[in-house]
Amino acid sequence: MQSNTFKKLITGLTFLFLISFSISAQQGDPENGKKLYNTNCAACHKLDKKLIGPPLKGVSEKRSNEWLHSWIKDNNALRESGDQDAIDIFNEYNSIPMTPYPQLSEQDINDIIAYTDDKPTGDLAATTSKASDPKVALGKKLFQTHCVACHKLDKKLIGPPLQGISEKRSKEWLHLWIRDNAALRASGDQDAIDIFNEYNSIPMTPYLQLSEDDIDAILAYTTVGDVKPVEVAAVVADIVVATPKSSNRWMSYALALVILILAVWILVQSKNGFLKIAVTIFVTLLGTYVLFDSLMDIGIDQGYQPIQPIAFSHTIHAGDNLIDCEYCHSSARNSKTSGIPSANVCMNCHKSITEYNGPVTSESEKAFYDAEIHKIYDAIGWDVDKLAYKDNYEQIPIQWNRIHNLPDFVYYNHSQHVNVAGLECQECHGPVEEMDEVYQYSPLTMRWCLDCHKETDIDLKDNAYYAKIHEELAKKYPDLENWTVADLGGKECGKCHY
């Protein structure tokens, strides 16, 4: 809320005085560009990956500066003008029109382009140094495809740790075992039988499809192991989340103070009666405006970012590891709630991922992350050493702090939006895959809901439910092609309040 005060002051001043406060900006300031990018673009674009829109890194190399300006300001107009590039992009990205940004100044756009050109620190992919040997690299790839579900390099999982396995067993034996361990056991090989017994008589999947070279590659990888990342970029810490912009806050205070001092000074010093009256009116109006606007913010928890019982990072799960949102929030497709995943869903992966191996910072060390993972085990009663659930364990549910709170009198259904409308989660929840701690991205006000309902077209053609009404509408309003959610009753009170 605080960060908004500055904006309000600015708009308030503009509104009253028609003075434009131009904050001095240099040509293409990537810092400012980053801010603007995060506010305006991040919901649909990533720098290095497709999201709803194309990746934007180095986009200025592909398109001319003018083209980019006109596209950003009003891509619809650009397309209508018959620009082939614009039309192609539109078609390529599922004909989802990009929101026009007429409000962005030339300078703003230059800033954004500067940011997308600049190799931004925040979006450095964690460059784990690749092992130089291509064989090891292939081995790693194969290992991660076939083996990680049951093996780790340095620890027991379902199967034994594999680091340096070729020192313990002969190459031939390992080949035989990997390709068909059951046959090896059947042949009476004592080692094979012992291992089988040691690991709870769970037979290993045979890998007849792996070639000799493949197996050699895997073994090479298990010998070399993971080379520790040479440089750990401060990936986690640098991702911009909506942390209160302290500079803004102080600036707004300072500005308010300056205005106040100025006003008091005028009132006390000035002999000009008209000026005094003008200043009094100005201060009153400005004060009222700021007060009113702040009061309107009551109950709006945009930016609410509570501390959660587990320091669960969406950056790691959805961002780095690209886990689909609906893997964990599976009821978003079927139910009115998106569903907080139950601990057994965590265990699907965390049975084998027992520790954190990603980049660390001085604030959050590996031990910290590992402890967080262990909180799941405490909740569900998983014995890490025995790799089994504890018997008669009294499970303790994890009490998350709810971030998105709608009042009781609002009915909201996730499946309506995710399943029927096909919205991406990010459209309302923001770039969750970049949030270490999730915060409320959207204001969740009724105006916010309705604005979207008024703008979003319903796809009447591809859903048989709408067939009848589409026919009737087309007959009655032959000139209209698109109908928004609001046109079909999406702004009626009773649709969400019952």
Place this chain on the structure above:
Amino acid sequence: MLIQYKIKQTINMASNKKYWKSVEELKENSSIVEKLKQKEFVEEIPADQFLGDKDTLDSSSTSRRDFLKYVGFSTAVASLAACEGPVIKSIPYVIKPDDITPGVAEYFATTIADGIDFANVLIKVREGRPIKIEPNKESSFGSTNARVQASVLSLYDNNRLKGPKAKGEAITWNKFDTEVLAKLNELKGNGEKIVFLTGTCASPSTSSLVKKFSEQYSNVAHVVYDAISESAALDAMKEMYGKRSLPDYDFSKAEVIVSVGADFLGDWQGGGFSTGYAKGRIPKNGKMSQHIQFESNMSLTGANADKRVMIKPSQQVNALIKLYQAIVSGVATREMSPLNTAIQDIAKQIKAAEGNAVVVTGIQDKNAQLLALQINKAIQSSVIDVVNTRNIRHGDDAKVTQLTADMKAGKIGAIITHNTNPAYTLPNAKEFTEALKKTKLSVSFAMSDNETTNASQYVAAIPHYLETWNDVLIKKGQYSLTQPTIHKLFDTRQFQETLLKWLGSNETYYDYLKGNWNNNILGGKSWNQALHDGTFSVSVANEENLVNDVDISAAGSALSKIKGSDLELTVYTKAGIGDGQQANNPWLQELPDPITRTTWDNYLLVSRIDAERLGLENRTVDNGALNGDMVNITANGVTIEKVPVYIQPGQAPGSIALALGYGEKGLQEEMSIGVNAFPFAKGIFHNASIEKVSGEHEFACVQLQHTIMGREGEITKETTLADFVSKPKDEWNSPPKFSLDHQEVTQDKVDLWEKFDDLGTRFNLSIDLATCTGCAACVIACHAENNVPVVGKHEIRVSRDMHWMRIDRYYSSDMTVEKGKEEGIFGTGDFFNAQIQPSDAPEVSFQPVMCQHCNHAPCETVCPVAATSHGLQGQNQMAYNRCVGTRYCANNCPYRVRRFNWFKYFDNNEFDFNMNNDLGRMVLNPDVVVRSRGVMEKCSMCIQMTQLTILNAKKEGRPVADGEFQTACSNACPTDAIVFGDVNDKISKVAQLEKDDRSFKLLDFVGTKPNVFYQLKVKNTKEA
């Protein structure tokens, strides 16, 4: 657009009948009625009390400035408090059960069999909590009544037993088992008798368990006893057809139905007949059934009859004998009495119906029941089925009497009661309670503390039926299963589970049940399928029916010896409370009785003539509430003191009646009301004497509330079959006509408003007044679906009930005093011909009224904050969070369907009902908001249900099929009188009904264009 028309509305009078809700309206110039017509909110806000009273004001220390200070302070505090929201927790499962998706409801098929109600139902379960009961329409007993609908709330009753008890102290189940088993073995050693006394279970697996127990403990007897006894009918069946079970009746086949005192739309012989009955009540090809009812007090069945003959119980016996003589013996009595004429008439009609007729009787006497069976046999009735009989009543009064005597004599070692409360429901309850103390062991299986548990040594807490496994054989060949839909809430154990323990088995009852079904019932078919369906039918071999030779003449002569008396007292059951086992259920207590429209009470029904004779009065007080005198009743050697008197139109003079199920002990204070009528429950009737005592009883009667501005004359429509068949539609259901520039035009020419876009779905609700029996299942269904609060007796009394739908009961008569005297058709009693008033023998019609969802809604235009608005799909929507509570809308509603939240009805000790405790709140529907104080609420056409149906269709990418759209009321209606759907879907049932000739809209001349419409009632008044 404002077009000025000169509109002259021509009022259409379908018939010359006068309709009224309360006798108060028949009085000339009643100021109260006038006031109620003019005011939606009768109760004044007591502003005068504190503002007008100068003394109080002067002595008050709060000055105007203080007041402003407080207002300012509280506003500031409220704003500041709002700045910081509370931290809300989201707690997911640790291990989520596979089949549960939070936010999505699951349905389970199960069966209720609580001894009075038997039905196959579907349970809606949200996040593991049962929240709504729906009829299982794919089964043969899939219709619900108000009690079945409300039974879900009884699950969350705070009054339930939380665990087993011994001599009033809580003990563990282990100790309970050890102690009881020790005593049982001791009794077995001594060869003493162990008796199970239960209500009707109709459960094959339970019976087999009891049998096993009998084998192990040798001297064991199982006595079945029903609070609402059908012992006489069962004995008659035993004598005539050799089996002690009830015949089934398919009223849909009947052309002529004659009932002598049988409330078959109520609880007669277990009920559930209304579905079949309703099928014959809609004229098809100019034909419909004719229903003649002989009865003393106005029952639901009598209210629906085409012809109702009110006679007192002793005369009913007489009427049955005469009917028997006329039909079977062919002897026509030439007695010149109106009753006899009517009976000769009926006999002719029955003969003409050629077997498509039936005579039923509710006279609690074996001989009377034999007579009725014999008549049906003689006319070869196709309606009655004596082969595939119903098992839902098994009680044997004689055995219970014998048991009590044996207990008294010390012949009984142990008595184990289950699913029954004999210390309350037996006519000789006191004697039973005394006798109970003479047994060496008494164990009572019960859900909550009651008279029997208090008298027993051990109390075994049993779970609600929604927490248990069981099976029921409702009818021969029709098996049903009961399955748990929630984990047990308390430390309870079902009766069968305990029996297994006592038998030394480690098997669970589930395993036993499944084993029994696989071995004896399913015949190789799938258990899972049966459980999924909730029912399993086996084809019954068409066996030859054994018919015993019964001496009917002896039965008849025994009957004819029954002497009447001046005041004959009978008991009856109400649609809400029934036998009283759910008396602690506030939904049922607050349900207005369909006939008397009174809540939270039982009372003595008295006819006007008797009331005048005895100087008893009902008074309507200034705010429209009803007060009554009180009497002491003495009958059967028992006196009940201070019983309120309710003067009931249509009550046969010389008869009085009292409802069962009230005055039970151990209930929550609010529910401990009324008097216990069970001491009078036995036999046909009791000679009673009543004596007026001082004091005045305050009723919570809603009959005068929400009066439709004196338009009752036009609000409901009915016609006769003769007119319906032979006359053009305009004569019996004419649309309103308007005159515009001296031309008579139809309504669409004079509309003040522009039309809405009528595209896509438009919801319509059709209510058939011909098949609506007034049973009130829909009212409770609406209560449960929409989180309607219970407001309590006092609030009901001051017109603040919150029911979203009401079933208006109108009395009507086209009879004037002169006409009545002239024709003398009311004079059915010897002494009853002096004074005939229209209110003495009225006809009755029911009309469910909820928000009519007007296309041109008067409420919408007056709301200053646009909290109520029109939806494209036809609903009149109400946004509670927008409402500021001006109540203009309610004042402007011609149908009086809006309800104002005068108080916060949840979390408020003043309203200590289910919304005031955590357990009771579990029944709330999470998809519907609990409304707060100061807002208006009303029927939403179950928008949460229609929205879900639409969403599911959208997800699956398909159009919505007809029948998919439902509301709580349409789903609950056992007679399909309420039909809901998309009227723009031209093949839908509701679209067909809208075009039907019988269709009309409420007060259509007002021009509101409702989306709810009605089918007018047709009465088959033809004479033979």
